[in-house]
Amino acid sequence: MSILIFAELKEGKATKAALEAASYASKAAADLGGEVIAVTAGHIEGDAGLGAYGVTRVFNASDANTSDSGQLSKAVVAAAQESGASIIVMAHDHAGKLVASRVSVKLNAGIVAGAIALPTNTEGFIVKKSVFSGKAMAHVEIKTAHKVITITPNSFGLHTNDKGTAEVTALSADLGQSKVTVREFKPTSTDGSIPLPEADLVISAGRGMKGPENWGMIEELASEFGAATACSRPVSDIGWRPHHEHVGQTGIAIRPNLYIAIGISGAIQHLAGVNGSKVIVVVNKDPEAPFFKAADYGIVGDAFDVVPKLTEAVKRFNAG
Amino acid sequence: MNILVCISKAPDTTSKIAFTDQNTRFDTNGIQFIVNPYDEWYALVRGIELKEQNGGSVTIIAVDEADSDPVIRKAIAIGADKAVRIDARPTDPSFVAQQIAAYAADKNFDMILCGKETINYNGGVVGGMIAEHLDLPYISLATNLDMEGSKAVITREVKGGSEVLEVDGPFVLSASKGLAEQRIPNMRGIMAARTKPLDVVSAAEAADATTVRSYELPPEKGDCKMVDPEHPEELVRLLHEEAKVI
Ligand SMILES: Cc1cc2nc3c(=O)[nH]c(=O)nc-3n(C[C@H](O)[C@H](O)[C@H](O)COP(=O)(O)OP(=O)(O)OC[C@H]3O[C@@H](n4cnc5c(N)ncnc54)[C@H](O)[C@@H]3O)c2cc1C
Numbered sequence: 308m309s310i311l312i313f314a315e316l317k318e319g320k321a322t323k324a325a326l327e328a329a330s331y332a333s334k335a336a337a338d339l340g341g342e343v344i345a346v347t348a349g350h351i352e353g354d355a356g357l358g359a360y361g362v363t364r365v366f367n368a369s370d371a372n373t374s375d376s377g378q379l380s381k382a383v384v385a386a387a388q389e390s391g392a393s394i395i396v397m398a399h400d401h402a403g404k405l406v407a408s409r410v411s412v413k414l415n416a417g418i419v420a421g422a423i424a425l426p427t428n429t430e431g432f433i434v435k436k437s438v439f440s441g442k443a444m445a446h447v448e449i450k451t452a453h454k455v456i457t458i459t460p461n462s463f464g465l466h467t468n469d470k471g472t473a474e475v476t477a478l479s480a481d482l483g484q485s486k487v488t489v490r491e492f493k494p495t496s497t498d499g500s501i502p503l504p505e506a507d508l509v510i511s512a513g514r515g516m517k518g519p520e521n522w523g524m525i526e527e528l529a530s531e532f533g534a535a536t537a538c539s540r541p542v543s544d545i546g547w548r549p550h551h552e553h554v555g556q557t558g559i560a561i562r563p564n565l566y567i568a569i570g571i572s573g574a575i576q577h578l579a580g581v582n583g584s585k586v587i588v589v590v591n592k593d594p595e596a597p598f599f600k601a602a603d604y605g606i607v608g609d610a611f612d613v614v615p616k617l618t619e620a621v622k623r624f625n626a627g
Numbered sequence: 628m629n630i631l632v633c634i635s636k637a638p639d640t641t642s643k644i645a646f647t648d649q650n651t652r653f654d655t656n657g658i659q660f661i662v663n664p665y666d667e668w669y670a671l672v673r674g675i676e677l678k679e680q681n682g683g684s685v686t687i688i689a690v691d692e693a694d695s696d697p698v699i700r701k702a703i704a705i706g707a708d709k710a711v712r713i714d715a716r717p718t719d720p721s722f723v724a725q726q727i728a729a730y731a732a733d734k735n736f737d738m739i740l741c742g743k744e745t746i747n748y749n750g751g752v753v754g755g756m757i758a759e760h761l762d763l764p765y766i767s768l769a770t771n772l773d774m775e776g777s778k779a780v781i782t783r784e785v786k787g788g789s790e791v792l793e794v795d796g797p798f799v800l801s802a803s804k805g806l807a808e809q810r811i812p813n814m815r816g817i818m819a820a821r822t823k824p825l826d827v828v829s830a831a832e833a834a835d836a837t838t839v840r841s842y843e844l845p846p847e848k849g850d851c852k853m854v855d856p857e858h859p860e861e862l863v864r865l866l867h868e869e870a871k872v873i
Contacts, residue, residue, distance in 0.1 A: 322786060376755065376765050376767075377759075400786060406755075407755070408720075408724075408755025408765075409765070417836030417837040418750075420750040431840070438747060439746070443843065444843050447838070450835070486796070487764050492788055502786055502787055532873065564872040565873065589851070604866070605852070606853070606859065616856075616859045
């Protein structure tokens with residue numbers, strides 16, 4: 308069974324989440340027998356870095372409006388038909404979710420959105436996904452001939468193999484008239500830092516930081532770790548931090564390798580969004596804070612003392 | 628302006644999740660159901676605000692069985708004009724989307740608003756599927772929606788930032804945080820909701836494309852290892868040597 312992935316490009320290169328989808332598809336294709344083909348849209352540089360993750364062929368729709376899910380999904384379906392792939396994989400991220408939903412309708416395919424493990428194919432085609440905002444997992448069977456899977460960023464990881472470079476061909480397909488016009492793109496940050504759901508390391512802070520003026524030390528710690536920053540819901544609700552940093556059940560769910568929570572109590576709604584993290588560190592001045600029960604490492608102490616000291620320690624570690 | 632808002636019920640966010648029947652069914656014992664937060668706080672409230680500014684009506688649609696009626700009434704109380712319940716168990720996103728699309732197909736809605744995902748299934752794909760069935764543009768993760776004449780101007784989250792888009796004509800949108808401010812229904816709204824129409828429609832013929840075979844709970848965390856606050860370099864060492872994450 309060949310697998311087709313939709314790989315989102317930024318400046319011609321596949322995003323980290325797209326490379327993770329390629330890694331996932333390569334492993335699944337090795338298990339099921341078949342090759343991995345990619346479809347991309349817009350400007351592409353070389354093979355977009357996909358060959359190194361097991362993709363053998365890339366179909367690129369260079370003229371597609373990459374903001375139009377209608378056009379992108381048409382490109383995916385055309386590539387599925389061209390390659391005969393019956394399993395379609397993409398990242399469970401901004402672009403992936405919207406393209407996947409349309410593709411599943413076009414191909415009459417069942418979908419598992421937000422997979423966290425490889426499919427098993429012994430008693431039906433079953434994919435594990437996170438449900439109840441991280442409080443549980445479900446084993447979902449896809450019963451249709453075509454199957455669509457979106458994979459949760461950071462749930463599988465990046466795995467290169469040495470297949471070399473992928474062969475890139477132009478996708479010939481009629482994508483129709485685009486129905487949306489982009490007025491403007493506003494980057495969240497100018498330093499090209501990676502988006503929170505894809506970050507390996509995340510430093511998060513809560514109401515314990517007392518006010519937005521104290522986030523300097525959080526940002527400094529994050530920059531020493533090379534980590535992204537996040538926050539609890541009240542912190543974004545009162546406007547201390549932007550909404551896109553809000554993690555938890557009603558914010559975004561993340562699964563970094565390392566999640567450091569500073570001055571966050573660990574309410575059930577917060578934990579739901581972060582308990583998929585590999586390692587959790589909690590810094591809280593209250594030894595009874597519920598977050599310690601969900602943590603691997605803890606420091607009981609005042610953030611205003613501990614954070615600067617921790618930053619110094621990381622600096623020394625980085626200096627070797 | 629004729630607005631359709633899709634809602635679903637979800638367990639209250641404080642719910643402890645458990646399963647019965649050998650982990651094949653969600654245990655609803657003691658669970659309070661609420662309107663899925665993204666549907667209520669952002670999609671529904673923005674729909675109502677647009678109606679208040681431009682006139683028209685807001686219809687709520689839910690695919691669910693009769694036990695969800697109290698939750699639907701709560702949503703109406705926020706300020707919708709009527710609700711429709713497609714009478715079926717919502718077991719699969721493809722099924723739900725087909726039901727909503729079948730209902731909306733001949734009703735000329737100017738916009739169909741959904742939440743970005745439910746907090747129980749966390750799929751985030753129903754909106755896109757409805758759009759595809761109806762051949763409409765789909766804008767996901769919207770944080771702002773304004774009308775400029777017949778044109779909708781929408782800001783949405785994309786990787787690494789946000790994007791401002793223009794759409795002419797009907798569209799489907801999924802709502803993210805920021806699209807509106809949560810509204811608490813007032814007494815008048817709650818009283819009025821009792822008498823507003825809640826039509827029950829039988830489901831269109833459609834098959835499930837997926838089935839949940841079983842559930843599992845995440846493994847329990849082991850003990851938390853405490854580090855002396857005076858020696859955070861010990862934490863750095865543990866993260867490097869023991870946890871191997873840095
Ligand atoms: C429907 C619903 C949905 C929700 N969704 C989310 C969600 O998605 N994400 C989310 O985060 N929350 C969510 N919440 C809110 C959640 O219940 C908690 O209220 C919230 O997570 C608390 O944020 P906090 O930990 O930053 O603040 P607090 O609960 O106020 O905790 C602050 C912590 O900081 C510690 N502290 C104070 N000073 C210091 C110091 N100097 N040094 C070290 N520690 C200090 C305190 O001991 C305390 O533990 C939701 C709530 C509801 C009702």
